Amino acid sequence: xxxxxxxxxxxxxxxxxxxxxxxxxxxxxxxxxxxxxxxxxxxxxxxxxxxxxxxxxxxxxxxxxxxxxxxxxxxxxxxxxxxxxxxxxxxxxxxxxxxxxxxxxxxxxxxxxxxxxxxxxxxxxxxxxxxxxxxxxxxxxxxxxxxxxxxxx
Numbered sequence: 093x094x095x096x097x098x099x100x101x102x103x104x105x106x107x108x109x110x111x112x113x114x115x116x117x118x119x120x121x122x123x124x125x126x127x128x129x130x131x132x133x134x135x136x137x138x139x140x141x142x143x144x145x146x147x148x149x150x151x152x153x154x155x156x157x158x159x160x161x162x163x164x165x166x167x168x169x170x171x172x173x174x175x176x177x178x179x180x181x182x183x184x185x186x187x188x189x190x191x192x193x194x195x196x197x198x199x200x201x202x203x204x205x206x207x208x209x210x211x212x213x214x215x216x217x218x219x220x221x222x223x224x225x226x227x228x229x230x231x232x233x234x235x236x237x238x239x240x241x242x243x244x245x
Contacts, residue, residue, distance in 0.1 A: 096244070098153050099139065100136070123144070125237060134210070141239075141240045143230055143237075144237050148229060151228045155226070160215070163241045163242045163243070164213045165207055178230060178231045183224060
């Protein structure tokens with residue numbers, strides 16, 4: 093097996109297909125919350141996408157493979173206005189309820205310390221070798237911070 097990366101900005105390392113961000117104006121390329129400094133040498137290709145605040149935002153990625161994992165940047169000491177990271181991961185949403193795998197992840201403020209890089213927020217293996225779609229959606233009523241780095245498959 094060969095691992096491939098879908099970078100937040102450059103897209104799939106083989107096919108070039110990029111993630112789809114929705115709504116397009118709800119994402120900031122290389123955005124950082126006030127007072128947070130990120131080390132670009134520890135981030136895939138030195139880029140990330142940020143969504144902050146309330147309201148639904150999503151990322152859709154497509155890949156052909158048998159496993160997938162999502163890597164985020166986690167800010168452990170968030171500004172008071174951004175209280176949590178609330179995400180829903182849905183694999184193959186159009187394949188019907190029997191094929192859909194959903195995981196709700198809620199990350200509270202993780203205390204003090206620097207950011208966590210390449211933090212695996214979601215991973216699944218044992219998939220049939222075929223095209224898949226992964227939808228990552230912000231959720232929850234509270235202000236949320238989401239720093240997306242890459243997907244590996």
